[in-house]
Amino acid sequence: MAVVPLLSDAEASAEARGVFDEIRALRGTDHVNNFWRALAHDPALLRATWDRVKTVMRPGALDPLTKEMVYIAVSAANGCGYCAHSHTAAARAKGMTREMHAELLAVIALAMHTNGLASALQVEVDEAFRA
Amino acid sequence: MAVVPLLSDAEASAEARGVFDEIRALRGTDHVNNFWRALAHDPALLRATWDRVKTVMRPGALDPLTKEMVYIAVSAANGCGYCAHSHTAAARAKGMTREMHAELLAVIALAMHTNGLASALQVEVDEAFRA
Amino acid sequence: MAVVPLLSDAEASAEARGVFDEIRALRGTDHVNNFWRALAHDPALLRATWDRVKTVMRPGALDPLTKEMVYIAVSAANGCGYCAHSHTAAARAKGMTREMHAELLAVIALAMHTNGLASALQVEVDEAFRA
Amino acid sequence: MAVVPLLSDAEASAEARGVFDEIRALRGTDHVNNFWRALAHDPALLRATWDRVKTVMRPGALDPLTKEMVYIAVSAANGCGYCAHSHTAAARAKGMTREMHAELLAVIALAMHTNGLASALQVEVDEAFRA
Amino acid sequence: MAVVPLLSDAEASAEARGVFDEIRALRGTDHVNNFWRALAHDPALLRATWDRVKTVMRPGALDPLTKEMVYIAVSAANGCGYCAHSHTAAARAKGMTREMHAELLAVIALAMHTNGLASALQVEVDEAFRA
Amino acid sequence: MAVVPLLSDAEASAEARGVFDEIRALRGTDHVNNFWRALAHDPALLRATWDRVKTVMRPGALDPLTKEMVYIAVSAANGCGYCAHSHTAAARAKGMTREMHAELLAVIALAMHTNGLASALQVEVDEAFRA
Numbered sequence: 001m002a003v004v005p006l007l008s009d010a011e012a013s014a015e016a017r018g019v020f021d022e023i024r025a026l027r028g029t030d031h032v033n034n035f036w037r038a039l040a041h042d043p044a045l046l047r048a049t050w051d052r053v054k055t056v057m058r059p060g061a062l063d064p065l066t067k068e069m070v071y072i073a074v075s076a077a078n079g080c081g082y083c084a085h086s087h088t089a090a091a092r093a094k095g096m097t098r099e100m101h102a103e104l105l106a107v108i109a110l111a112m113h114t115n116g117l118a119s120a121l122q123v124e125v126d127e128a129f130r131a
Numbered sequence: 132m133a134v135v136p137l138l139s140d141a142e143a144s145a146e147a148r149g150v151f152d153e154i155r156a157l158r159g160t161d162h163v164n165n166f167w168r169a170l171a172h173d174p175a176l177l178r179a180t181w182d183r184v185k186t187v188m189r190p191g192a193l194d195p196l197t198k199e200m201v202y203i204a205v206s207a208a209n210g211c212g213y214c215a216h217s218h219t220a221a222a223r224a225k226g227m228t229r230e231m232h233a234e235l236l237a238v239i240a241l242a243m244h245t246n247g248l249a250s251a252l253q254v255e256v257d258e259a260f261r262a
Numbered sequence: 263m264a265v266v267p268l269l270s271d272a273e274a275s276a277e278a279r280g281v282f283d284e285i286r287a288l289r290g291t292d293h294v295n296n297f298w299r300a301l302a303h304d305p306a307l308l309r310a311t312w313d314r315v316k317t318v319m320r321p322g323a324l325d326p327l328t329k330e331m332v333y334i335a336v337s338a339a340n341g342c343g344y345c346a347h348s349h350t351a352a353a354r355a356k357g358m359t360r361e362m363h364a365e366l367l368a369v370i371a372l373a374m375h376t377n378g379l380a381s382a383l384q385v386e387v388d389e390a391f392r393a
Numbered sequence: 394m395a396v397v398p399l400l401s402d403a404e405a406s407a408e409a410r411g412v413f414d415e416i417r418a419l420r421g422t423d424h425v426n427n428f429w430r431a432l433a434h435d436p437a438l439l440r441a442t443w444d445r446v447k448t449v450m451r452p453g454a455l456d457p458l459t460k461e462m463v464y465i466a467v468s469a470a471n472g473c474g475y476c477a478h479s480h481t482a483a484a485r486a487k488g489m490t491r492e493m494h495a496e497l498l499a500v501i502a503l504a505m506h507t508n509g510l511a512s513a514l515q516v517e518v519d520e521a522f523r524a
Numbered sequence: 525m526a527v528v529p530l531l532s533d534a535e536a537s538a539e540a541r542g543v544f545d546e547i548r549a550l551r552g553t554d555h556v557n558n559f560w561r562a563l564a565h566d567p568a569l570l571r572a573t574w575d576r577v578k579t580v581m582r583p584g585a586l587d588p589l590t591k592e593m594v595y596i597a598v599s600a601a602n603g604c605g606y607c608a609h610s611h612t613a614a615a616r617a618k619g620m621t622r623e624m625h626a627e628l629l630a631v632i633a634l635a636m637h638t639n640g641l642a643s644a645l646q647v648e649v650d651e652a653f654r655a
Numbered sequence: 656m657a658v659v660p661l662l663s664d665a666e667a668s669a670e671a672r673g674v675f676d677e678i679r680a681l682r683g684t685d686h687v688n689n690f691w692r693a694l695a696h697d698p699a700l701l702r703a704t705w706d707r708v709k710t711v712m713r714p715g716a717l718d719p720l721t722k723e724m725v726y727i728a729v730s731a732a733n734g735c736g737y738c739a740h741s742h743t744a745a746a747r748a749k750g751m752t753r754e755m756h757a758e759l760l761a762v763i764a765l766a767m768h769t770n771g772l773a774s775a776l777q778v779e780v781d782e783a784f785r786a
Contacts, residue, residue: 001255002252002254033257034254034256034257038252038254039252042368045367049244049245055441056241060234061231066200070201072775073201073775074207074208074238074243074246075775076205076771076775079341079602079770082250082254085777088260099191100193104201107201109772111205112205115767116766117180117760118213119209119211120739120743122133123133123166125213129216129396135756173757175757176764179761180764209734210472211381212381232397235382240376240379240442244371244372244375246341250337250342252367256777265515266514297510315507323495329500332462332497333503336466336467336469339471340603345504349504350522351522361454364454365460366463368449369464373464373467377467377471383396385427386395388478390426392656477645477658498697501640502638502641503637504640506633509636513600513629515609526776526778526779528776555783557784576765584754585754585758591762594724594759594762595765597725597732598728598732598766602732606773610784612784624717627715627717634711634726635738638690639735648737650689652744653744
């Protein structure tokens with residue numbers, strides 16, 4: 001269980017329910033996932049977070065699937081289990097194939113590997129990268 | 132300065148120089164960046180790391196630029212300064228525009244934001260994500 | 263289950279039970295939480311950790327509730343689920359209201375957001391901050 | 394140097410300069426710190442981040458100094474050097490004394506210590522915390 | 525449940541089963557743990573990861589038990605629960621006593637403590653360490 | 656520069672100087688490194704941290720060199736540059752050879768790699784590890 005109870009539609013404030021409705025409409029599903037139900041205790045934070053998700057994750061110079069894969073990468077590095085689950089589901093819903101998932105995992109693992117080495121060795125930044 | 136001296140071509144072993152030459156050939160540049168020169172103290176680890184970079188970062192189900200952006204995301208979450216510098220340079224060399232960089236940063240920031248909330252709230256994983 | 267069995271009072275050494283008794287007395291509860299029962303395998307580490315908790319978390323220039331909120335912030339950034347649970351409970355016991363919790367979460371999320379940007383951008387420290 | 398050049402007022406867009414002006418006005422200083430000058434490459438992200446800082450960091454159920462100390466805690470756990478510098482400066486500007494800073498550091502260190510133990514031991518969450 | 529189903533021997537490809545067999549043979553057990561069964565969705569990543577484990581964890585200048593303890597330390601700092609479990613089990617299988625485990629935990633906790641302080645204080649590296 | 660000035664012997668309090676003297680005596684060097692000079696602003700935290708270093712890092716079930724290598728591993732995972740520098744220097748002073756350092760780095764890199772995979776995949780803990 002989360003550190004706060006998850007709010008059902010009946011328990012949520014009108015402001016929070018308004019966000020729930022937008023989530024349902026945008027995603028074409030009746031399911032409002034637990035993250036939003038936990039955030040509903042603070043309708044202002046719920047609204048601010050959801051507005052940011054809508055703005056940031058829409059198509060732009062990067063497509064929505066690429067953005068979901070970047071999201072998975074950050075979540076893996078931070079060890080956020082909930083986030084790895086929810087954004088892997090989202091990436092699949094947006095078309096991530098098994099092959100794409102496999103390559104994503106390989107890049108994450110490699111980045112972790114070289115991050116660990118660069119941090120342990122404290123390699124100084126090349127002048128060439130500073131230009 | 133790194134915790135080990137960076138090895139020049141003259142100081143590196145033949146095995147390490149072999150990797151340096153592959154880096155130069157693949158990247159079409161004479162510059163071998165500091166990370167590899169620090170790793171050259173252990174030619175076996177240098178070789179294993181470089182072979183993995185070659186294999187993982189080549190085109191596949193994901194294109195090389197997407198992979199570099201995932202790399203930047205992991206590096207930012209881990210706070211690896213060297214890695215943020217080197218992979219931002221690599222992403223640019225592979226075609227990352229200002230607009231793409233800006234959207235990448237926005238996704239990283241949003242993922243950090245929701246990772247922090249999910250971790251602080253300890254939101255339990257939805258059954259829908261476990262299927 | 264933890265990587266070690268949790269020790270009951272009967273299983274714990276006299277030294278560990280002494281710490282359990284102090285925890286009960288200071289907190290005015292009979293419940294000794296799992297963290298301490300896991301640490302009881304090493305009475306010296308249990309004692310050192312508990313003594314530090316007693317010293318650091320008592321009222322001083324900062325009040326105990328502020329300290330618990332700082333504790334939650336570190337735990338969220340580190341992704342420590344146990345710690346988020348136990349210190350959110352502790353903060354509530356010390357008077358954290360829903361409004362305070364909501365603002366705490368908003369600050370954590372914002373700090374994660376800007377930490378991610380500063381790390382991805384590798385912003386150099388202003389001279390003004392170094393004075 | 395950051396991975397992007399820092400934009401001077403002359404180089405920044407009108408939208409970005411508008412944010413710079415708000416920063417100057419709110420803080421009563423002419424100095425716009427490097428973080429904002431790096432973000433100015435993306436006026437929309439700059440605006441969104443600054444608006445969030447204004448909203449989240451203002452007085453509420455928690456006072457602004459407490460919020461800055463929470464910010465320092467997250468930044469230390471994430472190893473964000475820039476953020477540790479800038480928010481320590483901000484906390485001092487808002488009244489953090491030496492004694493408060495010392496106690497903050499002691500709580501951060503203790504939280505890191507017990508986070509490490511709880512993660513290494515994988516202590517299961519007490520039922521008492523789940524209520 | 526993981527974000528992918530765990531593959532049984534019957535579900536795994538011939539290439540993945542080949543790795544499973546090597547794991548069984550090297551460890552003298554019939555149990556192939558969940559990590560490998562999740563990785564089996566990408567036989568190439570499974571093979572690359574397992575080959576690296578075989579190479580890196582064998583006796584050398586450091587003995588295998590020391591290597592497992594280093595592995596636990598990284599996993600605790602990263603908050604990887606699965607990894608803390610699996611490598612604590614591995615360390616015990618290689619002879620880690622209770623006393624050794626207790627001292628390992630104490631070092632991890634101390635390193636977390638001083639890491640937090642050095643990051644919060646942004647202590648500059650001594651010239652003496654750069655030589 | 657650190658977020659606090661480093662205190663010289665003349666600037667430090669008598670209590671802090673007492674710790675400086677113990678550091679010099681135990682290490683057989685006149686150099687008191689920056690970490691301790693930054694901590695000297697809070698003699699109580701300086702004393703508590705140093706006492707813990709003395710207790711935890713002395714020979715026991717694990718030898719001091721193994722402990723330093725565990726320290727490096729935690730510091731690399733946390734991205735603490737100062738700590739990577741100071742504990743690599745300490746490990747060398749205690750006998751870490753080039754070969755040992757190379758193997759340590761390889762284990763850190765491998766642990767980062769599998770931590771990233773286990774976190775991205777959210778692999779569930781085997782029953783066998785829970786016994």
